[in-house]
Structure formats: C-alpha cells, structure tokens
Amino acid sequence: MFKIAIAGLGWWGKVIINRLSNSKKVKIVFLIDPQPDNEAKTIAKSKNLTIYNNFEEAVLSCKLDGIILCTPNTLHMKQTIFCAKYGINVYCEKPLSLKPVEAKKMIDVCNQNNIILGVGHERRFEKGWLKLKDLVSSEVLGKIMYAEAHFSHDKLAGLSKDNWRANPKIAPAAGMTAMGVHLTDLMIWLFGSVEKVFATTSKRILKFKTGDVVSATLLHKDGLSSQITAILKTPHYQRVTIFGDKGWVELIDSSHPDTPGPSELILRMNNGKIKKTNLNWTDTVSANINNFINAVQRKKEYIFTDEEKFQNVAVLDAINKSSLKRKVINIK
16 A cells, blocks of 8 residues: 555545545545544544654654645645655645746656655546546547636635635635646646736635636647636636637536536537536546656656646746736746
8 A cells, every 4th residue: 555644634634534434445544634623624534544743753654655735835845855855755735836947956856866756636537527638639629729728616715814725925826726737737838838927916806815717828848829818706617618720629617626517529520510428527636646646656657747847837836926917927
C-alpha cells in the first residue's frame, strides 16, 4: 500500500479523505491541520486517523511514500520543498503556486530529488474531457478556430469574508484558483502554451475582496484564441465548446467533480450530421491520485508535463496582473 498523509482539512481535503478511505492502492497514515474544524475531527475519529497540528513534525514522524497538500496556495512551495528534500513525493492541489518563479523552483527541487510532483487537476480524467482531447488530437474538427470554457458554481459563496479563499493575496482573480485554473489547464493541454492574456474581474454580489467573476482571453503560441470564464455566485454550470472548420463540439456537465452526475457531448459536422453522446460520471479525484501513484512507482507516465505545470501558474499570474492593470500581459 502507498502510504500518504493529507495536509489541509477544509472542504476539498475532506472530499479526498472520503474518496481514498476505501482505496486498495492508498493507505492514509495521518492527517495534518493546525486548526481542524469539528467536521474534520469527526471524520478523523470515524476513520481512526490522528490529526497533527505541526506540519514539519508530522511529516518526519514516520516513513511516507507521498503527501497530499490541500493547504492554502501560499504554503505550497515551502511545504513541497520540505517534503521533496526528505524524499517524499508530493501531490499538490491546484494551483501549484501563485508565482511562476515559485512553480519553477518546486519543479526543479522535485526533479533534483527524483520525486514526482503531482497536481490536483482531476478534471483531465473526466470522460468528456478525454473525448475532447481525442477529437482535437485526431483532427476530426479540422483546424481549430476558437474555443471557450465555463466553470461556475456557488459552492463557495457562503464562505466568510475572512476565509483564505476570499483573500486576493492567497486566492487572486475571483474564481481563478478555485475553478479557472482547471479551464486554463484544459486549454494548455489541448492547444499548447499561452503567450498573451487579457482578463477582467468584477465584484457583482459577493463581498469577497478577490471578486466573484473572472473572464480571460488566452492567445496561444500557434495563434489560436481561447476564452475562459468562472463565476462564484450562480447555479452550477460547466460547458466547453470547441469550434473547428469541419465541425464543432460542445460538452455540458451536469455536476461538480465532487458529486456524481452525467455529461452530454454534442458533435456537429459541416455535412449537417449531429451526434449526441451521454457520458457517465467517474471518480476523477481517485483517478488523478492513482495516476500520480503509478508514476511514482514507475508503472505509468505522469499525465502532466513539467511545462504544463509551469505554464498554468504563469497563465494564472498573467490573468491576475491583467485584471488589475486592465491591459494585455505577455508571458515569457
């Protein structure tokens, strides 16, 4: 069994605990959180898990194969580097960091210590997203003309104004760190690196200092433009549309990755034919972590390249800067 610890017992940390509790590949050894809430304490007790308050002491308390970081974004680099130097593989929730220079340092240190740096972009394992990848890679749609994606919900709308997810220094650019980085990861995965970004954020109803709406246009290296939007106060909505000169495809998801629900993929070709495909929900959280473990054990290549990991942080940083300066930002 692959021995792991989980650090950070907020909403998503709890989701991961519940997903991995019955895994045949993973054994959760202990949990880490400096201030666990009552729900976290109840979950830990029900699963006979100890919660440690000190990160460094906990990590060094026993032999771990890996650690899952669900901690605030600004802690990721320090915690990743600490674990890497002790030979512990790191699966870090997105975003890896808020700064490209930190993401590069995390990647470099992990490579120097011969460990895998995983990232929590579980949506790449959704059946719909895999279908999109196949359609683009096989050139069924022809030359890609344009693409757009939305990922919006109100799951975080009830957070207090002092929650770290509402703090622009920890979670900048409205819904980017919660939802938008999944969309930019998709665009980078499908269409390659991004060279320029123009983005806007707004505060429509929530009192979060970071805002509640973000929209960004990405200019990819090959000249393609793509668009992403994330809203923090609206009923659940997920859609990706890709337009090619031979056809277009639209994927509509009915649920969030943490709750089961079907998806529908619509393919329309220039000969007038329309094909609709219904796709069942799959546990992408476990699939992503299993891919990470397989990569650690050298059983399978890791799906995320170092370039993609770095690029997504660089794009996040550019979106934040563009939204603040109201101008196009170039990505080096």
